[in-house]
Amino acid sequence: MEPLVSVIIPIYNTEEHLSKCLDSVLNQTYKRLEVILINDGSKDNSLEICEKYKSADSRIILIDKENAGVSEARNDGVKCSSGDFISFIDSDDWLDNNTFDEMLKIALKTDADIVMSGFYINNEPHMEYSGRYIITNQSETLNLCYKLEKNYSTGVCNKIFKAKSLKQYLYFDKDIAIGEDMITLTNCILNSKKIICYEKPFYHYIRWSGSTVASFSPKMVTCALAHQKVINIIGEKRITKELKYLIELRNSLFCYDYLCKAIKFGYLNRRIITTLQNEIKGNIRKLIDSKVLSGKRKYIIFPLSYSYIFCGFLAFMNKIRIKH
Known part of the structure; x- marks a missing residue:
């Protein structure tokens, strides 16, 4: 059968x-x-x-x-x-x-x-x-x-x-x-x-405007916990240097993307923004050295990751742009 x-x-x-x-x-x-x-x-x-x-x-x-x-x-x-x-x-x-x-x-x-x-x-x-x-x-x-x-x-x-x-x-x-x-x-x-x-x-x-990945939710910060759990599951004895690098880079890239989405949708809860910023700062060199980010996104990664005020400024400017 x-x-x-x-x-x-x-x-x-x-x-x-x-x-x-x-x-x-x-x-x-x-x-x-x-x-x-x-x-x-x-x-x-x-x-x-x-x-x-x-x-x-x-x-x-x-x-x-x-x-x-x-x-x-x-x-x-x-x-x-x-x-x-x-x-x-x-x-x-x-x-x-x-x-x-x-x-x-x-x-x-x-x-x-x-x-x-x-x-x-x-x-x-x-x-x-x-x-x-x-x-x-x-x-x-x-x-x-x-x-x-x-x-x-x-x-x-x-x-x-x-x-x-x-x-x-x-x-x-x-x-x-x-x-x-x-x-x-x-x-x-x-x-x-x-x-x-x-x-x-x-x-x-299919990526459409109403899907989870096309919007922002504060639950997105659990992505960082998920990546850490993966590293723990694999274990220090089994994880290779290359794989750990890929997982940490991937986590930072996702958190950077979610931070940009939070700003785009005007979500400025300080705890959420700070959590995402900390995940990015821990691997900022990996992000800059990678070929994944465009030049523009690399240019603003430092102020975006280190300044809550800068995030608020970008969210404000985006809100004005949408209105006009």
């Missing part, structure tokens, strides 16, 4: 994108799926859309619950799952229709615990595709996920996990709002015997 794939989809107020997401899953060329929808207290018509799809396809399991965040929703989905493999998709993203067919063939051929694929961001491939896959060890996989360019992402969505090996590690920390899946993925990698990295993109990440 073909293996069962559990597809876990947490849903919160994504009515505009939900049908495309669900269609992309239900129309997969690989049919033996268990599709677990977790409506996390949506206030729009997401629940009605889920119920409509559930009535038309017996493969769907629908969980309707009060809002508790994406981590709790994913955890509920994992508990409910009975598949041989587990996959995740965000409800505003979508998949190519041959995703599970191709990834499962590789997983079964190689007896891999995790298969990672390339992905698209707003329909643009994130890396070049050579038509090959590579078998990697834990250290190599972590480097491939945490490097800043042409990576396999530190999220769980463009991957399939063998349930027998990893279901117990597919737990998401509800106290981490940004980077919770990064902690989960790192745990899974460190408990895998064989991992496959397949460059071909299947997963479509």
Whole structure:
């Protein structure tokens, strides 16, 4: 019998994108799926859309619950799952229709615990595709996920996990709002015997104006805690100098991006701003030496990271610019 794939989809107020997401899953060329929808207290018509799809396809399991965040929703989905493999998709993203067919063939051929694929961001491939896959060890996989360019992402969505090996590690920390899946993925990698990295993109990440990454929330500061937890999980004996550098650089880059968003949206809570500034200051040389930041962003990094008043001035000027 073909293996069962559990597809876990947490849903919160994504009515505009939900049908495309669900269609992309239900129309997969690989049919033996268990599709677990977790409506996390949506206030729009997401629940009605889920119920409509559930009535038309017996493969769907629908969980309707009060809002508790994406981590709790994913955890509920994992508990409910009975598949041989587990996959995740965000409800505003979508998949190519041959995703599970191709990834499962590789997983079964190689007896891999995790298969990672390339992905698209707003329909643009994130890396070049050579038509090959590579078998990697834990250290190599972590480097491939945490490097800043042409990576396999530190999220769980463009991957399939063998349930027998990893279901117990597919737990998401509800106290981490940004980077919770990064902690989960790192745990899974460190408990895998064989991992496959397949460059071909299947997963479509969509960045739209209402998404978490396109706005600002004070919960974004938990990103710094997530990166520190990752370093602790890997441990001083296992972490390489290169990997630690990548994780710290990545954390500083995210915090710099969140600080800029806080200013853009006029959020000037001193504790939040100071927390982000401290994370940047600790690795400011790494940011300046990196090729990721533009010249303009490097130019203002010192006043932005050391002066709360300067942040307030930029927020004020941005507010004036918007009004005019």
